[in-house]
Amino acid sequence: MRRILIAACLIAKVCLAARPVIFDTDMGNDIDDALALAMLHALSDRGECELIGVTLTNANPAAVPYIRMINRFYGRGDLPVGSAIKELKGGAGDGYMTAALRTAPAESAKAAEPAPALLRRLLLNVREKVVIVQTGFSTNLAALLDSPEGIALAKEKVALVVAMAGNFTGREPEYNVRIDVASAKAVFEHWPTPIVFSGFEIGRDLLYPSGSIEHDFAYARTHPIAESYRAYDKMPYDRPTWDLTAALEAVRPAHGYFGRSEPGTVLVESNGSTRFTPGKGDRQYLRLDPSKRAEILEVLALLASQPPARR
Numbered sequence: 149m150r151r152i153l154i155a156a157c158l159i160a161k162v163c164l165a166a167r168p169v170i171f172d173t174d175m176g177n178d179i180d181d182a183l184a185l186a187m188l189h190a191l192s193d194r195g196e197c198e199l200i201g202v203t204l205t206n207a208n209p210a211a212v213p214y215i216r217m218i219n220r221f222y223g224r225g226d227l228p229v230g231s232a233i234k235e236l237k238g239g240a241g242d243g244y245m246t247a248a249l250r251t252a253p254a255e256s257a258k259a260a261e262p263a264p265a266l267l268r269r270l271l272l273n274v275r276e277k278v279v280i281v282q283t284g285f286s287t288n289l290a291a292l293l294d295s296p297e298g299i300a301l302a303k304e305k306v307a308l309v310v311a312m313a314g315n316f317t318g319r320e321p322e323y324n325v326r327i328d329v330a331s332a333k334a335v336f337e338h339w340p341t342p343i344v345f346s347g348f349e350i351g352r353d354l355l356y357p358s359g360s361i362e363h364d365f366a367y368a369r370t371h372p373i374a375e376s377y378r379a380y381d382k383m384p385y386d387r388p389t390w391d392l393t394a395a396l397e398a399v400r401p402a403h404g405y406f407g408r409s410e411p412g413t414v415l416v417e418s419n420g421s422t423r424f425t426p427g428k429g430d431r432q433y434l435r436l437d438p439s440k441r442a443e444i445l446e447v448l449a450l451l452a453s454q455p456p457a458r459r
Protein backbone atom coordinates (compact mmCIF):
# COMPACT_ATOMS: atom_id res chain seq x y z
CA MET A 149 0.00 0.00 0.00
CA ARG A 150 2.79 2.36 1.03
CA ARG A 151 4.67 1.65 -2.20
CA ILE A 152 1.56 2.32 -4.27
CA LEU A 153 1.07 5.61 -2.45
CA ILE A 154 4.68 6.67 -3.06
CA ALA A 155 4.36 5.74 -6.77
CA ALA A 156 1.11 7.71 -7.02
CA CYS A 157 2.77 10.74 -5.43
CA LEU A 158 5.71 10.53 -7.85
CA ILE A 159 3.37 10.30 -10.85
CA ALA A 160 1.35 13.25 -9.52
CA LYS A 161 4.56 15.24 -9.11
CA VAL A 162 5.61 14.50 -12.70
CA CYS A 163 2.12 15.30 -14.01
CA LEU A 164 1.96 18.50 -11.99
CA ALA A 165 4.99 19.97 -13.78
CA ALA A 166 5.50 23.62 -12.94
CA ARG A 167 3.45 25.96 -15.12
CA PRO A 168 5.64 27.73 -17.70
CA VAL A 169 5.63 31.51 -17.30
CA ILE A 170 6.69 34.25 -19.72
CA PHE A 171 7.50 37.64 -18.20
CA ASP A 172 6.64 40.53 -20.53
CA THR A 173 8.03 43.72 -19.05
CA ASP A 174 8.91 47.38 -19.59
CA MET A 175 11.88 46.90 -17.24
CA GLY A 176 13.64 50.17 -16.45
CA ASN A 177 10.71 52.55 -16.29
CA ASP A 178 9.83 51.69 -12.70
CA ILE A 179 11.43 49.54 -10.02
CA ASP A 180 8.52 47.12 -9.54
CA ASP A 181 9.46 45.18 -12.70
CA ALA A 182 12.83 44.31 -11.15
CA LEU A 183 11.20 43.07 -7.94
CA ALA A 184 8.65 41.09 -9.96
CA LEU A 185 11.42 39.40 -11.96
CA ALA A 186 13.18 38.48 -8.70
CA MET A 187 9.90 36.95 -7.47
CA LEU A 188 9.49 34.86 -10.62
CA HIS A 189 13.01 33.49 -10.16
CA ALA A 190 12.20 32.64 -6.52
CA LEU A 191 8.92 30.96 -7.49
CA SER A 192 10.77 29.00 -10.19
CA ASP A 193 13.37 27.93 -7.61
CA ARG A 194 10.49 26.70 -5.43
CA GLY A 195 9.08 24.66 -8.31
CA GLU A 196 5.85 26.66 -8.35
CA CYS A 197 6.39 27.85 -11.92
CA GLU A 198 9.04 27.71 -14.60
CA LEU A 199 10.18 31.03 -15.99
CA ILE A 200 10.88 30.23 -19.66
CA GLY A 201 11.64 33.66 -21.12
CA VAL A 202 11.53 37.42 -20.72
CA THR A 203 10.19 39.74 -23.43
CA LEU A 204 10.70 43.50 -23.34
CA THR A 205 8.60 46.50 -24.26
CA ASN A 206 11.20 49.04 -23.13
CA ALA A 207 13.59 49.75 -26.02
CA ASN A 208 16.25 51.36 -23.84
CA PRO A 209 19.62 49.80 -24.82
CA ALA A 210 20.36 48.93 -21.18
CA ALA A 211 17.25 46.73 -20.83
CA VAL A 212 18.50 43.52 -22.47
CA PRO A 213 21.91 43.53 -20.70
CA TYR A 214 20.19 44.34 -17.40
CA ILE A 215 17.76 41.45 -17.61
CA ARG A 216 20.54 39.06 -18.64
CA MET A 217 22.54 40.24 -15.63
CA ILE A 218 19.60 39.64 -13.25
CA ASN A 219 18.89 36.24 -14.80
CA ARG A 220 22.53 35.28 -14.37
CA PHE A 221 22.46 36.39 -10.72
CA TYR A 222 19.60 33.95 -10.18
CA GLY A 223 21.43 31.15 -12.01
CA ARG A 224 19.44 31.39 -15.24
CA GLY A 225 21.90 33.17 -17.52
CA ASP A 226 20.71 31.17 -20.52
CA LEU A 227 17.09 32.26 -20.26
CA PRO A 228 16.03 33.78 -23.60
CA VAL A 229 15.43 37.54 -23.58
CA GLY A 230 13.51 39.29 -26.38
CA SER A 231 14.17 42.94 -27.20
CA ALA A 232 11.51 45.63 -27.65
CA ILE A 233 10.45 46.26 -31.25
CA LYS A 234 9.79 49.97 -30.91
CA GLU A 235 10.72 52.88 -28.73
CA LEU A 236 7.58 54.31 -27.17
CA LYS A 237 7.41 57.93 -26.11
CA GLY A 238 7.61 58.11 -22.32
CA GLY A 239 8.28 54.37 -22.10
CA ALA A 240 12.01 53.94 -22.68
CA GLY A 241 13.39 55.03 -19.32
CA ASP A 242 16.51 53.85 -17.53
CA GLY A 243 15.70 54.53 -13.88
CA TYR A 244 18.29 52.10 -12.50
CA MET A 245 19.56 49.67 -15.16
CA THR A 246 22.83 51.36 -16.13
CA ALA A 247 23.50 52.12 -12.46
CA ALA A 248 23.01 48.46 -11.47
CA LEU A 249 25.06 47.22 -14.44
CA ARG A 250 28.00 49.23 -13.09
CA THR A 251 28.03 47.01 -9.99
CA ALA A 252 27.75 43.73 -11.92
CA PRO A 253 30.23 41.89 -14.16
CA ALA A 254 30.24 42.72 -17.88
CA GLU A 255 27.65 40.99 -20.04
CA SER A 256 27.94 39.48 -23.50
CA ALA A 257 26.82 41.85 -26.23
CA LYS A 258 25.04 39.09 -28.13
CA ALA A 259 22.07 40.55 -30.05
CA ALA A 260 18.66 39.65 -28.68
CA GLU A 261 15.82 38.22 -30.72
CA PRO A 262 12.88 40.63 -31.25
CA ALA A 263 10.34 40.05 -28.47
CA PRO A 264 7.33 39.01 -30.59
CA ALA A 265 9.50 36.46 -32.47
CA LEU A 266 10.70 35.04 -29.16
CA LEU A 267 7.14 34.96 -27.82
CA ARG A 268 6.05 32.97 -30.88
CA ARG A 269 8.97 30.58 -30.61
CA LEU A 270 8.37 29.95 -26.91
CA LEU A 271 4.67 29.30 -27.48
CA LEU A 272 5.31 27.01 -30.46
CA ASN A 273 7.76 24.94 -28.41
CA VAL A 274 5.92 24.55 -25.09
CA ARG A 275 3.96 21.40 -24.50
CA GLU A 276 1.87 22.83 -21.73
CA LYS A 277 -0.13 26.05 -21.72
CA VAL A 278 1.74 29.05 -20.36
CA VAL A 279 0.84 32.00 -18.19
CA ILE A 280 1.98 35.39 -19.47
CA VAL A 281 2.68 38.07 -16.86
CA GLN A 282 2.45 41.39 -18.67
CA THR A 283 3.80 44.25 -16.57
CA GLY A 284 4.55 46.80 -19.29
CA PHE A 285 2.89 47.89 -22.50
CA SER A 286 0.77 45.57 -24.66
CA THR A 287 3.00 46.00 -27.74
CA ASN A 288 4.32 42.42 -27.85
CA LEU A 289 1.03 40.66 -27.24
CA ALA A 290 -0.65 42.85 -29.85
CA ALA A 291 2.14 42.01 -32.33
CA LEU A 292 1.62 38.31 -31.60
CA LEU A 293 -2.12 38.59 -32.31
CA ASP A 294 -1.27 40.40 -35.53
CA SER A 295 1.20 37.72 -36.72
CA PRO A 296 0.18 34.76 -38.94
CA GLU A 297 -2.00 32.34 -36.93
CA GLY A 298 -1.21 34.49 -33.89
CA ILE A 299 -4.73 34.34 -32.45
CA ALA A 300 -4.86 30.56 -32.84
CA LEU A 301 -1.43 30.22 -31.24
CA ALA A 302 -2.46 32.34 -28.25
CA LYS A 303 -5.65 30.36 -27.85
CA GLU A 304 -3.89 27.02 -28.06
CA LYS A 305 -0.86 27.78 -25.88
CA VAL A 306 -1.81 30.45 -23.35
CA ALA A 307 -3.85 29.54 -20.28
CA LEU A 308 -4.02 33.02 -18.84
CA VAL A 309 -2.62 36.52 -19.08
CA VAL A 310 -2.19 38.44 -15.85
CA ALA A 311 -1.66 42.08 -16.72
CA MET A 312 -0.67 44.97 -14.51
CA ALA A 313 -2.75 47.50 -16.38
CA GLY A 314 -5.82 49.64 -16.15
CA ASN A 315 -7.62 51.49 -13.44
CA PHE A 316 -10.81 49.94 -12.16
CA THR A 317 -11.73 52.36 -9.40
CA GLY A 318 -10.93 55.70 -11.06
CA ARG A 319 -11.17 57.30 -14.49
CA GLU A 320 -7.52 58.33 -14.84
CA PRO A 321 -5.70 56.43 -17.67
CA GLU A 322 -3.12 54.05 -16.25
CA TYR A 323 0.50 54.37 -17.47
CA ASN A 324 0.92 50.93 -19.13
CA VAL A 325 -2.25 51.51 -21.17
CA ARG A 326 -1.58 55.18 -21.93
CA ILE A 327 1.90 54.59 -23.43
CA ASP A 328 0.57 52.22 -26.14
CA VAL A 329 -3.21 52.66 -26.28
CA ALA A 330 -3.70 50.94 -29.65
CA SER A 331 -1.93 47.76 -28.50
CA ALA A 332 -3.76 47.74 -25.15
CA LYS A 333 -7.05 48.08 -27.01
CA ALA A 334 -6.17 45.20 -29.37
CA VAL A 335 -5.11 42.90 -26.53
CA PHE A 336 -7.63 43.70 -23.82
CA GLU A 337 -10.58 43.66 -26.22
CA HIS A 338 -9.54 40.77 -28.52
CA TRP A 339 -7.05 38.45 -26.78
CA PRO A 340 -8.62 34.96 -27.07
CA THR A 341 -8.01 33.65 -23.52
CA PRO A 342 -8.90 35.00 -20.05
CA ILE A 343 -7.10 38.08 -18.73
CA VAL A 344 -6.86 39.02 -15.06
CA PHE A 345 -5.95 42.64 -14.38
CA SER A 346 -4.06 43.98 -11.43
CA GLY A 347 -5.24 47.56 -11.76
CA PHE A 348 -3.45 50.72 -10.69
CA GLU A 349 -5.31 50.76 -7.38
CA ILE A 350 -4.00 47.38 -6.20
CA GLY A 351 -0.26 48.17 -6.23
CA ARG A 352 -0.94 51.73 -5.11
CA ASP A 353 -2.47 50.41 -1.89
CA LEU A 354 0.33 47.91 -1.18
CA LEU A 355 3.64 49.72 -0.72
CA TYR A 356 6.88 47.74 -0.81
CA PRO A 357 8.67 48.47 2.49
CA SER A 358 12.09 50.09 2.06
CA GLY A 359 13.15 48.24 5.23
CA SER A 360 13.06 45.03 3.21
CA ILE A 361 15.58 46.50 0.75
CA GLU A 362 17.86 47.50 3.65
CA HIS A 363 17.77 44.13 5.43
CA ASP A 364 16.47 41.22 3.35
CA PHE A 365 18.96 41.51 0.47
CA ALA A 366 22.06 41.76 2.63
CA TYR A 367 23.00 38.14 1.95
CA ALA A 368 24.77 39.38 -1.21
CA ARG A 369 27.48 42.02 -0.86
CA THR A 370 26.15 43.91 -3.87
CA HIS A 371 22.68 42.70 -4.69
CA PRO A 372 21.52 43.82 -8.15
CA ILE A 373 17.88 44.19 -7.04
CA ALA A 374 18.75 46.23 -3.94
CA GLU A 375 21.25 48.31 -5.96
CA SER A 376 18.51 48.98 -8.52
CA TYR A 377 16.03 50.04 -5.85
CA ARG A 378 18.56 52.42 -4.31
CA ALA A 379 19.40 53.90 -7.71
CA TYR A 380 15.77 54.46 -8.68
CA ASP A 381 14.91 56.98 -5.95
CA LYS A 382 16.25 58.54 -2.80
CA MET A 383 16.15 56.03 0.06
CA PRO A 384 14.21 55.33 2.13
CA TYR A 385 11.02 55.16 0.06
CA ASP A 386 8.15 52.68 -0.18
CA ARG A 387 7.14 52.00 -3.76
CA PRO A 388 3.81 50.61 -5.04
CA THR A 389 3.91 46.87 -5.78
CA TRP A 390 2.04 47.03 -9.11
CA ASP A 391 4.00 44.40 -11.05
CA LEU A 392 4.68 42.21 -8.01
CA THR A 393 0.96 41.72 -7.44
CA ALA A 394 0.51 40.55 -11.05
CA ALA A 395 3.38 38.04 -10.70
CA LEU A 396 1.94 36.72 -7.42
CA GLU A 397 -1.55 36.24 -8.82
CA ALA A 398 -0.17 34.61 -11.98
CA VAL A 399 1.68 31.88 -10.08
CA ARG A 400 -0.52 31.47 -7.02
CA PRO A 401 -4.08 32.08 -8.23
CA ALA A 402 -5.50 29.53 -5.78
CA HIS A 403 -4.09 31.18 -2.65
CA GLY A 404 -6.84 33.76 -2.53
CA TYR A 405 -4.57 36.69 -1.71
CA PHE A 406 -6.87 38.88 -3.77
CA GLY A 407 -10.55 38.93 -4.51
CA ARG A 408 -11.70 39.00 -8.12
CA SER A 409 -14.41 40.91 -9.89
CA GLU A 410 -17.14 39.04 -11.72
CA PRO A 411 -16.20 38.25 -15.35
CA GLY A 412 -16.84 40.86 -18.00
CA THR A 413 -15.27 42.88 -20.79
CA VAL A 414 -12.67 45.64 -20.71
CA LEU A 415 -12.91 48.47 -23.22
CA VAL A 416 -10.00 50.82 -23.80
CA GLU A 417 -10.90 54.45 -24.53
CA SER A 418 -8.82 56.58 -26.89
CA ASN A 419 -7.20 58.41 -23.95
CA GLY A 420 -6.15 55.09 -22.37
CA SER A 421 -8.77 54.83 -19.67
CA THR A 422 -10.27 51.39 -19.13
CA ARG A 423 -13.97 50.59 -18.76
CA PHE A 424 -15.09 47.29 -17.26
CA THR A 425 -18.57 45.93 -18.00
CA PRO A 426 -19.69 42.85 -16.07
CA GLY A 427 -21.50 40.09 -17.92
CA LYS A 428 -20.34 38.31 -21.05
CA GLY A 429 -16.54 38.01 -21.29
CA ASP A 430 -13.55 36.49 -19.54
CA ARG A 431 -11.80 39.55 -18.13
CA GLN A 432 -11.58 40.04 -14.37
CA TYR A 433 -9.79 42.52 -12.17
CA LEU A 434 -8.30 42.04 -8.72
CA ARG A 435 -9.81 43.44 -5.57
CA LEU A 436 -7.90 44.10 -2.39
CA ASP A 437 -9.35 43.32 1.02
CA PRO A 438 -7.50 45.74 3.36
CA SER A 439 -7.38 43.06 6.08
CA LYS A 440 -5.08 41.01 3.80
CA ARG A 441 -2.60 43.82 3.22
CA ALA A 442 -0.03 42.75 5.84
CA GLU A 443 -0.05 39.13 4.70
CA ILE A 444 0.34 40.02 1.00
CA LEU A 445 3.18 42.47 1.67
CA GLU A 446 5.01 39.88 3.73
CA VAL A 447 4.70 37.31 0.93
CA LEU A 448 5.85 39.81 -1.71
CA ALA A 449 8.93 40.82 0.30
CA LEU A 450 9.75 37.20 1.16
CA LEU A 451 9.61 36.09 -2.47
CA ALA A 452 11.35 39.16 -3.93
CA SER A 453 14.26 38.81 -1.51
CA GLN A 454 14.66 35.04 -1.56
CA PRO A 455 18.31 34.09 -2.18
CA PRO A 456 18.94 32.32 -5.52
CA ALA A 457 18.89 28.53 -5.20
CA ARG A 458 21.20 27.98 -8.16
CA ARG A 459 24.25 30.01 -7.17
Ligand SMILES: [Ca+2]
Binds near residue numbers: 174178283
Ligand atom coordinates in the same frame (compact mmCIF):
# COMPACT_ATOMS: atom_id res chain seq x y z
CA1 LIG B 1 6.21 47.75 -15.34
